[in-house]
Amino acid sequence: MSRLITRTLILVACACWVFPLGAGRYALAGDGSTPPGIKEYKPNISTQEYEKRYKAVYGKFTEQMAQEGNPADFMLDDGKDLFGKVEGAAGKSCASCHGANGEKLKGVAATYPKYDPELKGIDTVALQINRCRKEQMGAPELKYESDPQLALELYVKSLSNGVPINVSIAGPAKPFYEAGKAFYYKRYGQFNFSCALCHVKYAGHMIRANLLSNNRHHADHWPSYRLKWGATGSLQRRFRGCNKNVRQKPEPFQSETYRNLELYLTYQANGVPIEVPGFRM
Amino acid sequence: MASVGKIKIRVPNTIKKGDIIPVQVLVSHPMETGMRKNKDGSVIPAYYINDVDVFYGNDKITHCDWTIAVSANPFITFYVKADKAAPIRIVYKDIKGGVYEQAVQISPQ
Amino acid sequence: MKQKDMGPALTRRTFIKSAGAACAMLFVAGSLPSLVRPATAAPNEKNINDVLKKQFGNKNVTMSHVDIKAPIIAENGAVVPITITSDLPMRSDDYVKKINVYAEGNLEPYVASIDLTPANGKAEFAMRIKMRKTSNVRVVLETSKGRLYGAAKAVKVTIGGCGG
Numbered sequence: 001m002s003r004l005i006t007r008t009l010i011l012v013a014c015a016c017w018v019f020p021l022g023a024g025r026y027a028l029a030g031d032g033s034t035p036p037g038i039k040e041y042k043p044n045i046s047t048q049e050y051e052k053r054y055k056a057v058y059g060k061f062t063e064q065m066a067q068e069g070n071p072a073d074f075m076l077d078d079g080k081d082l083f084g085k086v087e088g089a090a091g092k093s094c095a096s097c098h099g100a101n102g103e104k105l106k107g108v109a110a111t112y113p114k115y116d117p118e119l120k121g122i123d124t125v126a127l128q129i130n131r132c133r134k135e136q137m138g139a140p141e142l143k144y145e146s147d148p149q150l151a152l153e154l155y156v157k158s159l160s161n162g163v164p165i166n167v168s169i170a171g172p173a174k175p176f177y178e179a180g181k182a183f184y185y186k187r188y189g190q191f192n193f194s195c196a197l198c199h200v201k202y203a204g205h206m207i208r209a210n211l212l213s214n215n216r217h218h219a220d221h222w223p224s225y226r227l228k229w230g231a232t233g234s235l236q237r238r239f240r241g242c243n244k245n246v247r248q249k250p251e252p253f254q255s256e257t258y259r260n261l262e263l264y265l266t267y268q269a270n271g272v273p274i275e276v277p278g279f280r281m
Numbered sequence: 282m283a284s285v286g287k288i289k290i291r292v293p294n295t296i297k298k299g300d301i302i303p304v305q306v307l308v309s310h311p312m313e314t315g316m317r318k319n320k321d322g323s324v325i326p327a328y329y330i331n332d333v334d335v336f337y338g339n340d341k342i343t344h345c346d347w348t349i350a351v352s353a354n355p356f357i358t359f360y361v362k363a364d365k366a367a368p369i370r371i372v373y374k375d376i377k378g379g380v381y382e383q384a385v386q387i388s389p390q
Numbered sequence: 391m392k393q394k395d396m397g398p399a400l401t402r403r404t405f406i407k408s409a410g411a412a413c414a415m416l417f418v419a420g421s422l423p424s425l426v427r428p429a430t431a432a433p434n435e436k437n438i439n440d441v442l443k444k445q446f447g448n449k450n451v452t453m454s455h456v457d458i459k460a461p462i463i464a465e466n467g468a469v470v471p472i473t474i475t476s477d478l479p480m481r482s483d484d485y486v487k488k489i490n491v492y493a494e495g496n497l498e499p500y501v502a503s504i505d506l507t508p509a510n511g512k513a514e515f516a517m518r519i520k521m522r523k524t525s526n527v528r529v530v531l532e533t534s535k536g537r538l539y540g541a542a543k544a545v546k547v548t549i550g551g552c553g554g
Contacts, residue, residue, distance in 0.1 A: 301512045314520075340509060341507075342506075342510060343505065343507065343510060344505040349498075350493060350502070350520045351501065351502055351520070352468060353468065356471075356516075356517065357517045358515065359506075360511055361510060361511065362508075362509055
């Protein structure tokens with residue numbers, strides 16, 4: 001009998017743990033919604049405080065290197081050439097619709113990722129470029145993370161340089177945003193880490209020799225040259241790397257999960273001007 | 282990086298005569314050490330820039346002797362005393378015989 | 391009571407004694423680098439002192455007038471930005487002729503040499519170098535009058551880290 005009572009008690013305790021009753025008391029990142037079944041964290045430190053710590057730990061070397069010479073600039077030039085290159089059955093180039101210097105695309109990348117009714121999902125810049133190539137130009141899709149794909153994405157995004165990110169999560173985008181958020185907060189992998197654990201709860205702490213970053217500036221500078229890779233890569237490559245580090249099976253590029261996650265992360269950077277190509281550790 | 286030997290030179294926009302100006306040069310090059318292996322286990326042969334010359338007009342003003350321990354996509358900053366209107370020309374030579382060069386005109390006011 | 395007082399005193403004394411002995415051991419070991427080094431160094435690693443001796447002979451290197459700017463922690467040893475500055479004059483009769491750069495932990499410590507001329511106006515040079523492991527970056531300047539100036543700066547190279 002007493003054993004039964006203990007078991008019931010344990011069950012109730014577990015239920016409380018999984019579905020926290022007090023989730024509402026956490027002041028959250030400004031969207032005022034909590035997908036069911038996840039536990040949100042209160043940001044450990046403010047963005048300003050994090051930036052102070054970053055300067056104290058790493059100094060200004062990365063910033064300085066970015067200003068002096070970013071190897072991704074060569075890729076940007078390649079992207080500009082690709083933009084004007086005629087390809088495919090329709091005999092068109094990107095420039096034939098969007099203007100020789102991409103005038104019509106100015107500021108467009110700042111609104112991506114966004115909901116697309118045809119896809120019934122979230123559309124990213126990289127995906128949209130490939131859809132455009134396929135549907136409008138009749139050209140083959142570019143392989144994700146290949147040099148031409150990154151170059152073109154880099155150029156299209158660079159047309160919005162300096163424009164503050166303005167991603168909308170209203171209307172049909174809302175469920176996808178919440179799915180992205182759920183992924184961000186859910187624990188995964190052999191190490192049982194969630195994105196939010198490091199980048200919200202413990203942001204600003206050291207994880208061995210690295211400073212855990214605050215998620216405010218995570219999505220504003222991709223594709224970016226990374227010192228660690230010694231190469232240019234996209235945000236989704238970074239997702240895959242993070243997933244591998246917590247011993248989770250990474251998803252393929254532009255999978256639904258990663259597109260939702262990109263929407264969630266870009267929304268966190270709303271108001272931050274786009275700055276590509278980036279240069280990061 | 283698909284392309285090798287592309288050069289970007291950056292000098293200040295306005296230069297006064299007699300100024301000591303910084304010149305920043307970035308070149309795309311893999312700078313392979315000859316110690317790395319690719320996925321099937323064979324050694325990637327060494328391929329790096331070992332000789333850099335900088336000319337200001339006709340005078341050689343700086344020369345660099347490099348080894349494998351210079352980073353990929355080498356970046357350098359050096360200074361020049363801008364006392365004449367002449368091009369700054371930078372010439373890179375790698376161990377496979379490649380020669381890459383570019384010039385930028387300096388016109389001090 | 392008395393015994394209780396003596397207990398800690400005795401251990402402290404023995405502790406100091408043994409610590410002193412350990413220090414002495416370390417001192418002896420440190421003064422015989424030729425005996426200690428082969429065990430820790432990689433088989434084909436060169437000692438920076440040998441390299442410098444081979445290049446400059448027994449000339450005296452003054453450790454002043456040179457400044458190295460480098461990050462304290464380099465996230466990727468393959469790209470370590472360094473800036474070498476010197477307040478030595480760049481006149482046509484007395485100038486910095488050559489900058490030699492070494493990374494002590496590399497199998498071949500010699501990284502690069504840069505020949506400057508008075509037309510540079512300023513003895514400053516920035517570049518990005520590869521470093522195999524946490525060690526000193528060392529710079530030796532040669533002036534046209536044949537004097538040597540040097541500086542060294544420690545850089546921590548972290549391997550791995552976040553976001554593979």
